Amino acid sequence: MDRRTFIKTTIVGGAAVSAFGFNLTQVRAQTQALKIARTTETRSTCPYCSVSCGVIIHTIGDRAKNTTPQVVHVEGDPDHPINRGTLCPKGASLEQDILNERRLVKPQVRRPGSDHWEDISWDDAINEIAQKVKKTRDETFVEQDQSGHTVNRCEGIGWSGGCTDTNELNFLAVKTMRSMGVCYFETQARV
Numbered sequence: 593m594d595r596r597t598f599i600k601t602t603i604v605g606g607a608a609v610s611a612f613g614f615n616l617t618q619v620r621a622q623t624q625a626l627k628i629a630r631t632t633e634t635r636s637t638c639p640y641c642s643v644s645c646g647v648i649i650h651t652i653g654d655r656a657k658n659t660t661p662q663v664v665h666v667e668g669d670p671d672h673p674i675n676r677g678t679l680c681p682k683g684a685s686l687e688q689d690i691l692n693e694r695r696l697v698k699p700q701v702r703r704p705g706s707d708h709w710e711d712i713s714w715d716d717a718i719n720e721i722a723q724k725v726k727k728t729r730d731e732t733f734v735e736q737d738q739s740g741h742t743v744n745r746c747e748g749i750g751w752s753g754g755c756t757d758t759n760e761l762n763f764l765a766v767k768t769m770r771s772m773g774v775c776y777f778e779t780q781a782r783v
């Protein structure tokens with residue numbers, strides 16, 4: 593039997609018996625019990641490199657009380673124009689990045705002179721960042737260059753975007769940075 597005939601026989605066999613004698617009904621039942629059969633799909637972007645491949649994150653859990661959503665699978669997004677479902681080995685292991693006890697899920701700060709990082713609340717982190725941005729801008733703002741041209745730029749702050757930043761976030765980032773006179777900004781993404 594050639595390959596084409598084998599496949600044809602298998603499909604035509606349907607709920608009956610395949611060319612090799614196994615019951616396709618049981619095979620079909622097993623297929624329906626795959627681990628992604630009842631998952632919620634969330635589209636996202638691989639965070640590892642500037643290619644910015646699209647991924648689908650499968651999460652189990654029906655959002656009912658007393659259930660904890662759990663990521664069970666990550667795969668390439670076939671509808672994404674960059675990677676069309678493919679992932680490199682690093683992106684294919686993304687689930688291990690999400691489900692990792694060493695993953696950083698809260699802000700931390702390392703104070704000047706300190707040899708360790710300490711946890712900080714989101715409110716404190718945002719307040720401290722705001723204070724430092726204000727202080728740095730006040731100290732490094734340049735109204736005129738050496739030739740006397742008005743430039744109104746902040747030379748002490750730079751912005752670096754990540755590959756998972758959306759168009760909307762980048763739009764707001766540029767607006768915010770420009771409004772402060774920041775002229776040094778870049779993004780990792782090359783999309």
Ligand code: SF4
Pocket residue numbers: 638639640641642643644645675678679680681682683684
């Ligand atoms: S899957 Fe690979 S190539 Fe694509 S963004 Fe992730 S690390 Fe980069």
